[in-house]
Amino acid sequence: MQSAQSLGDHCREIDRRNQRGGRMLSVVDLVEAGTLERDVAAHCIAAVASGASFLVGASPGGAGKTTVMGALLNCVPADVVLRPAVEPLHADGHRTCWICHEIGPGAYYAYLWGEPLRRWFRLSDEGASLASNLHADTMEEVERQVLVQNDVPRGHLRRIGLVVFIEVRRTAQGWERRVTSVHESDGASDHRLLWDRARGWRSESRIVAPARIAQARAWLDEAVKAGVRTIREVRETFLQGGMGQS
Numbered sequence: 001m002q003s004a005q006s007l008g009d010h011c012r013e014i015d016r017r018n019q020r021g022g023r024m025l026s027v028v029d030l031v032e033a034g035t036l037e038r039d040v041a042a043h044c045i046a047a048v049a050s051g052a053s054f055l056v057g058a059s060p061g062g063a064g065k066t067t068v069m070g071a072l073l074n075c076v077p078a079d080v081v082l083r084p085a086v087e088p089l090h091a092d093g094h095r096t097c098w099i100c101h102e103i104g105p106g107a108y109y110a111y112l113w114g115e116p117l118r119r120w121f122r123l124s125d126e127g128a129s130l131a132s133n134l135h136a137d138t139m140e141e142v143e144r145q146v147l148v149q150n151d152v153p154r155g156h157l158r159r160i161g162l163v164v165f166i167e168v169r170r171t172a173q174g175w176e177r178r179v180t181s182v183h184e185s186d187g188a189s190d191h192r193l194l195w196d197r198a199r200g201w202r203s204e205s206r207i208v209a210p211a212r213i214a215q216a217r218a219w220l221d222e223a224v225k226a227g228v229r230t231i232r233e234v235r236e237t238f239l240q241g242g243m244g245q246s
Helices: 007-015 027-033 038-049 065-073 115-126 139-149 154-158 210-226 231-240
Strands: 054-057 080-084 095-100 129-134 162-171 174-184 192-196
Touching: 007 065, 007 080, 007 231, 027 038, 027 065, 027 210, 038 054, 038 065, 038 162, 038 174, 038 192, 038 210, 054 065, 054 139, 065 095, 065 129, 065 162, 095 115, 115 129, 115 154, 139 154, 210 231
Parallel strands: 054 129, 054 162, 080 095, 095 129
Antiparallel strands: 162 174, 174 192
C-alpha cells in the first residue's frame, strides 16, 4: 500500500523521540520483552491502525513512555503523516498525526502546556489524530493535568481513543517495564478500563471491531515468526500486510 510519507521520513520522525541511544524499539521488541502482552498489543495496534489517538502514561522518568509511544506510532495508517507538535499547529492538507513529545511545562521541543496544549487538542476538530505521553499513573491523574490544570474541554480528552499506562520496577534480573492497563473512549463518554494486568479484559472494545483485532494479532504473530525487529522492518511488513489501511 502506498504511504503518504516516505518510509525514511516516517522512521526519522519516530527516531526523533529517541532518548536512550541505540535503536528505537518496535512493537515486536516490546512483545518479546514482555512489556506488552500479545493480545493487548494486537488491540492497540488495531486501534492505532484505525486512526485512534493515544496517550502513554507513567509517573517516573525512564519507565518507557516514549518507547511505547514510538512503537505505536509505527502503526498509524499508511495515509497518515507524522508531524511534531510545534508551532504553528494547523491543518496542512494532509491526514496527520500530531506528536506532542510530552504533556508538560518547559521550553523543550514539542512539549505542550496551557494554550498550546489546548490548540493541540483542538486539532482533533479537523480530523487529525494525536499522540503524546505524560507523567501520570491513573486516569484521575490524566484528568487532573489535562482538564483541571490546562482547562482542556472534556470532549477533547474523550477523543483520545486509548490511554496506556506503564510501570517500571527493579527485579533480580534488572529493570522490568510492563504495560499495566489500557483505557478506552469512543469519543462520546469518559474513558473506561478495557484491560489491566491483574484482572485481564474488563470490557469489550467500542472503537475496534473483533475482526480488525484478529487481523492485527495474525500480523503480529507473523512478524514475530519472521524475525523482523527494527522500526523500519516492522513498518514495511505492516504496510505490505495490509494493516496500514484504516
